Amino acid sequence: MKIIVTDEVAQEGLALLAQDPRVEIDVKLGLKKEELHAIIGEYDAIITRSGTTVDKELLDAGKKLKMVARAGVGIDNVDVDYASSRGVIVVNAPFGNTNSAAEHAMALLLSFCRNVTRANASLKGGEWKRAPFTGYELKGKTAGVIGLGKVGGRVATRLKAFECEVLACDPYIAVKRAHDLGVKLVSHDEIYKNCDIITVHTPLTDETRNMIGERELAMMKDGVIIINAARGGIIEEKPLLKYLESGKITGAAIDVFSVEPPKTDDLKALIAHERVVVTPHLGANTFEAQVNVAVDVSKEILNYLDDQPLENAVNIPRFDMSLMDQMRPFLNLTNVMSEFVIQLVDANINTVTFTYAGNIAHYDCTPLTVCGLASLMNRMVEQDVNMVNASLIAENMGITVNENKTTQSPSFSNMITLTIEGGGKKRTISGTLFEGMPRIVNLRDYQVDFAPEEHMLLLTYGDRPGMIGKIGTILGVSDINIASMHLGRREKQGEAMVLLSLDSAVSPAVIEELRTATEAAFIKPIHMPGVRCSRGCGCGI
Structure with a gap:
């Protein structure tokens, strides 16, 4: 399998692939779109992060592509539907950076609450000021976690450790999971109305895009703090900026943006706001997480080569x-x-x-x-x-x-x-x-x-004496050995069915001879090259 790596991926993961003699790896970073499209047709798989857009045009150019491996959680840079139509498997690493993302959300929240970034800049600038940087404690606050999956669940646990009351909203999570985490499941609107802190941990989908907009922000408590370390586009940035400027929202901590790198005037104004703490999409950027996701997607490629089940294929049931x-x-x-x-x-x-x-x-x-x-x-x-x-x-x-x-x-x-x-x-x-x-x-x-065998022959004909002998004789003359025979009929002198397991294939000429000799109503040679799946379909057979 020939694999191209188009974004920075930890060497620990690629080393798993490099030691497999079936794999050839080309690391080509920083390719322009046209350059990548010109060479992608040579490759069976592509390993990417968020820097490469795997769209229809790229998939069409990748005539040999069998797999897209996204070394990370998000797959919004991959056209999964079109990949599916082409039979291209899309895998990601949904758990490799779980802890990293959760910790970063907490780091953003604590940085805002204790004015870490502003106080750091002030002190490094030669000032010694304390009063302007008076902060907020988490203890006793009501925190709302939207999305209680792997990352959201970890954030909820950490908020509980800081003695927050935690409410959560996730329509796909069982009540038992919320109970196990010690949080209360509520509706979206209850989160917006009752929480002092709101943190988002959902994927970006049609359902969650612009999920928090003008209506939701207006509904929130005065003085709310908002954290988004999930995906840009979940929170509408223009109304968020509006309510920050009005003072209704005390502050925000943001790691992700609807356009990355941020280019619009609204995004630039949001980033520059004095009550906003920002980082450039660093949620998964820990050394540990980068190794984890690289190892995870490399293991999936090896599973594919070994016809083993794919644990993290997003478009295979x-x-x-x-x-x-x-x-x-x-x-x-x-x-x-x-x-x-x-x-x-x-x-x-x-x-x-x-x-x-x-x-x-x-x-x-x-x-x-x-x-x-x-x-x-x-x-x-x-x-x-x-x-x-x-x-x-x-x-x-x-x-x-x-x-x-x-x-x-x-x-x-x-x-x-x-x-x-x-x-x-x-x-x-x-x-x-x-x-x-x-x-x-x-x-x-x-x-x-x-039990099905490699070479089989099925016949149905009118049940009458001597038919099995005729079949055996014709096959014997043609040097075709019968390994086993299975007979069936509904009634005497009615329709009979015979199924033969053979040591070799039956030629069309012999088929016609059998058809004539038995006056077969139906005759069909069957070839079963093996019960093991060899198509790499991901079924794990």
């Missing part, structure tokens, strides 16, 4: 990692079933339905569905399909994908059924695990029991 060991065999089963049944389809597909029955239905089965869908799509389209773009490709092809779950499974403790419909025909396959290995237990409406 994934299991809770604590469940991966028990779910991995089901990913394998779904992949095998999909590769098998798609070879029996000879019409345009309208609908694909995955049904999960038994104990497995208690879990999130989305990764199973997407992995199976990727296997189906790879047999149907020319472009590379993986877990990133499988759903998008199916949608663009007009294919409806359904997922059904039931905890009832009469025959097996767990069973997966895949049904494909199109052209007025339906193909159904069901599978389960025997000692962790895939077994097919139902094909169409025939009960069967076999």
Whole structure:
């Protein structure tokens, strides 16, 4: 894999990649946009921080790109949707700088409350003044934390240590987590109305962009202190400046801006305001954090190369990692079933339905569905399909994908059924695990029991004496050995199905000879090159 590094990344992380013989790394910092676009087509992966914009134009130029690795939390400089449409995996390092960001938010707050920056400048300027720098204590203040994720949770814990009463707002956090942190979950408006200190710790999304604007700032208590060490654009800066100038907001501590570097007059005025403490996006800038995020994204690239689960891929549905060991065999089963049944389809597909029955239905089965869908799509389209773009490709092809779950499974403790419909025909396959290995237990409406092999042959024909002998004779004359045979029928003299596992492939000429000899209603050679996923789809099989 050839990787380009376009922003400063800690060498400790790159060293993990450099020692792998499968990896070739080029560090090219400070490239102009045109220069990067001219060479990106040579690379399989790009490692960036916030200094590189991975947009549609860059992704189109990166014909070989399989992965974008963002060495940090934020991915607002990456067009994730377009990357997904191209089948490019986007990974980040959401936990590597968690502690760094939390500590920096507290550093900003304390710097403002104790006038550290102003007093430092005064003393270094030769003055000895104390009265102008009288500060504020945190003890007894009501602090509002918006976003109670990894960073927000740590900030809440530290505020509690300073004896603040902490209120928090996060619609995606369970009440139990708030209880464990010792904070009270409230609405946004309650935060604005009741808090002396408000600190923001959410990602920048369509939902959070300009989340705190004129209305919210006007609602706040007089004398409030605001901290933003999360993402620029969450707080509208023009009304923030207005309320600072009016005195309603006592002060602000800001590490991030809507435009970086700041260029507008409003931003310059905000930065220059005497009651604002600012830093140039330093939340993740500790030596420890830089090493952590570099190591994290490098490990993800190695996981990709080893076909291991990707823990921090932002555009791949994934299991809770604590469940991966028990779910991995089901990913394998779904992949095998999909590769098998798609070879029996000879019409345009309208609908694909995955049904999960038994104990497995208690879990999130989305990764199973997407992995199976990727296997189906790879047999149907020319472009590379993986877990990133499988759903998008199916949608663009007009294919409806359904997922059904039931905890009832009469025959097996767990069973997966895949049904494909199109052209007025339906193909159904069901599978389960025997000692962790895939077994097919139902094909169409025939009960069967076999483990898929590399070379197989499926026939259906009118049940009558001598048919198995004819099949064996034709294959024997053609020097094709039968490894195993699986038979099924509904009734005597009705339709019969035979499924053969063979030691080698069957030529088209032999297929036609078998069709004629058996008057087969359906005959299809099946090639299963292996149950292990080799597409790098991130399913971890």
